[in-house]
Amino acid sequence: MSDGANGKRSRSVIWEYYQKDPEAPTKAKCMKCGDKLQHSMNTSNLFKHLSKQHPLEYESALKNREATVKTGYLQPTIYQAFHNRESYARDSWRAKLLDKCLVNMLAADMQPASIVEDE
Template identity: 40%
Template sequence: MATRKRSTVWLYFDHIDQNPSKVKCQACGETVQHSGNTSNMLKHLKKKHPVESAEIEAKRKEDATASTSACRPTTSRQTTLHDCFSKAGRYPDESPKAKSLTSKLLKMIAVDLQPLSIVDDQGFREFAREMDPRYVLPSRRSLVRTDFPQLFQRAQSDVKSILTEVSDRDITLTTDLWTSRAGEAYMSLTCHYISKDWKFRSHILSTSHLPGEHTAHAIAEKLTTEAEEWGI
């Protein structure tokens, strides 16, 4: 007896062990009743996540075309890597490969100053899926609430560890005050020092909101607070 093919929609939902009749959307965290079929899941994606819904529809058409083509004679029995990867299923979220790809994604966003919304852009999602269909991009919500806060904590810990090896009197701090388009003031704090191998190093320690008047006293207080946070 042939095994029934699992719907692509399951790439976007997780089972809830405590409530088997419901599933959790990976993009927004909302729970959806599935009752043994995927109708409600598809409706949820179509209403709340049109990009993912379009991806599923495109995959459905691709599968239909492939099924039709399979009935025709072919001169090659070679399967593409993309097809092999698609059949292999998605990477588990905690797998080393998924973590590695997410880490590279975070680095790209940070280094290239990309907006977090890039993970919602249709073109980027299609590119990522073509590169590796087994990898599911994290949602913007996940980036904001989990991935980047964890990355910041790791980076902060690493920099603090480095700065403990540098004497306070050998560290120079510089600040940059600027105003956003919305008229809100911010202060960026950067530290500079000469490393043990005689190389000039700099680390941007923070960019924080600076409310109220920008008096010398207010800036000094903010600078002191930030320096204490970094153990300088």
């Protein structure tokens, strides 16, 4: 992955398709068609351009992003985090730790026990 203008590492797979403009830190040039796009320090516009103008590259970027998340490199989306959840055995150390933390939260915040029944 390339370095950004501010020295931070560019983590998104989208940067395989764009080149950052060193003179305008919020602009990027599409390496496929040469369009210059405003990215405002996030990648939404860049993904949108790829999806509308270069659908094959967009599909490739999505697959690469999914593969990157599965390898643990990036934080998963909320959907992925809940979709890949697992249940702990009641006597496992993890279940006991979570139960203890939950009781502490209920007591510290003076919450009703019924709060854990909500989704």
